[in-house]
Amino acid sequence: MDYYKDNNYSRRGPGFFSTVFVALVSALLGGIIAVALVPSVYGNKQVTPTSQVSLNEGPTTPSIPTDGGANFPVTQIAKATGPAVVGIANFQSRGSLFGGSGSTEVGSGSGFIVDAQHGYIVTNNHVISGAEKIIVSMADGRNLDAKLVGGDERTDLAVVQIADTKDLVATQIGDSSKLQVGEPVVAIGNPGGQEFARSVTTGVVSATNRILNIPGEASFNLIQTDAAINPGNSGGPLVNYQGQVIGINSAKNQEPGFEGMGFAIPITDALPTIKQLIEKGYASHPGLNVQIDPSYTPEYASQRGWPKGAYISKVTPGGPAEKAGIRAGDILTKINGIAVKSSLELTHQLLKHKPGDTVTVTVYRDNKTVEVSVVLTEIKSQ
Secondary structure, three states, rough: OOOEEEEOOOOOHHHHHHHHHOOOHHHHHHHOOOOOOOOOOOEOOOOOOOOOOOOOOOOOOOOOOOOOOOOOHHHHHHHHHHHHHHEEEEEEEEEOOOOOOOEEEEEEEEEEEOOOOOEEEEEEHHHOOOOOEEEEOOOOOOEEEEEEEEEEOOEEEEEEEEEOOOOOOOOOEHHHHOOOOOOEEEEOOOOHHHHHHOOEEEEEEEEEEEEEOOHHHOOOOEEEEOOOOOOOOOEEEEEOOOEEOOOOOEEEEOOOOOOOOEEEHHHHHHHHHHHHHHHOOEEEEEEEEEEEOOOOOOOHHHHOOOOOOOOEEEEOOOOHHHHHHOOOOOOEEOOOEEEEOOOHHHHHHHHOOOOOEEEEEEEEEEEEEEEEEEEEEEEOOO
């Protein structure tokens, strides 16, 4: 199936995103399971606090009274949560026909306030990727400059901050681990940009624990919903019937003939990364310090009579994989006994652990299966 992250780049068609996803695979592999990290350079990077962070400091949106789920007050949810939802515009320098240069809006998405006191806003990393200037549009009509606190392409999460915290209200955070299939939800965001700011769509949780093979979203067991998610909804909240954020709208299925297949990152799974970004300005992930060849596909493996997995093209000297005996040319097929059929599935399994954890890695080598224990190292997002 063909999926895309639903950011709004009006000058590029769906075919462009299909190409971009291929490129992003290499970018992802260059991080959590790669030999080295290449820091991202942002002109709007700021110093972040080192103290322990507690979200929802300051005013929050009100809870929505319910009658056990029989009534779904969409009107009340929209009124209560709408003020905490923002639009996010990504500006980058672009040359002009006359030789000059200027800052141009190259994409837009959505976000939601998680800390009214400090002005922290959560969105998707792909919404602000490469931004040299970030503008946040508020529900009251203000357009404010924002600074990037931290972004992480491995989880497709980012936090930006606005200095003007006057009259801000933060969303309430729910528990996505308790979601049930069929539970009603509301998506709020800016499909198509400011013209349709804070659009509200409603639906149900169609499924949980979905895995998409696209960078960032592959790191999570996603929430599937039939609430309409369109270009520009990226980074906006998926809200339950109590007015609590339970997901971050991130992707949809764009294959012809399919409708009502949107996907959101579960907020409970996202919170550890969000807090790291606020506390440290980067996210810390477990890694093997190996380089994976993205051209090793299940189809290629089948042709060669080899197992599906992640083909290791290079091993970092002195890294945990080399110390455990893993070699270039090995095909990694399992982590702790769980099958790994692709490089993105490897990322998904690794992110279930923490740096310093010991995992059992199964590799295919010389027509034999070998198991080794590896102590995962720390990989920083930037």
